[in-house]
Amino acid sequence: MKISTIAIILSSSLVIGIIALGLGAYNILATDKHWPVTEALIEWIRESSIKARAKDVEAPALDDRSRLSIGAGNYDAMCTACHSAPGRKPTELAQGLYPQAPVFHERRPEANDDEQALYRAKGYFLVIKHGIKMTAMPAWGLTHDDETIWAMVAFIRKLGGMTAEQYRELTASSQGHHHKH
Structure with missing residues (x-):
């Protein structure tokens, strides 16, 4: 009964x-905005999904200078409208997003050698390659190869605490936006 x-x-x-x-x-x-319980649930689902898939991702060495240069050009062309860049104000597009896109240059610099940093790098790769449903994050893996996406990951990891001058130097020395299909 x-x-x-x-x-x-x-x-x-x-x-x-x-x-x-x-x-x-x-x-x-x-x-x-979402109810707090809805926001917590979405965050938990997103983190759990990335964690489950990140363990199968093999990350290349991300400190290669040429990889960083490729990532800088692609980030500048493809990511700054939502994620901004050092020395730039948020765009109208970025201000209108909910949830807001992460602003990587406002984060602390990332260490390269700990397990948590490797997990975040794999997560960045997955998100850039496959996008995130019901956000403005597109699946760049449909138009860009893994090497280009890893280059963007390498650059994002260096963005934390980067000055506007450092950003300009890296993007000016890059090859700009390109695709490797």
Whole structure:
């Protein structure tokens, strides 16, 4: 008797929830932020998904100077509208995003030799290559090869604490935006 009562309550709650959502109870517009529980759930799902897939990713050496140069040119051409760059103000596009895109140059510089840094690098690779659903993050792996994506990862890892002058030097010495298909 208790199990059937619990099943009825859960089923009824699910049906009421679906009806409420179908009637627009949850505001999906980007100017209305998620409920804290929704935001926590999305964050947990995103992190769990990346963690599950990152363990199978093989990362190349990311300190290669030519890789950094390739990454700088591609980042400057493809990423700054959402993720900004040192010395630049956020674009109108970036300001209108929800969730907001990470601003990598405002983060602390990343160490290259610890396990957490390697995990983040693999996560960056996965996100750049495959994108993230229901955000503005595109799947660049559809138009760029893995080597180019790893170059962007290498550059993103160097962005933390980078000055505007350092950024200009790296992007000026790059080969600009290119594709290797």
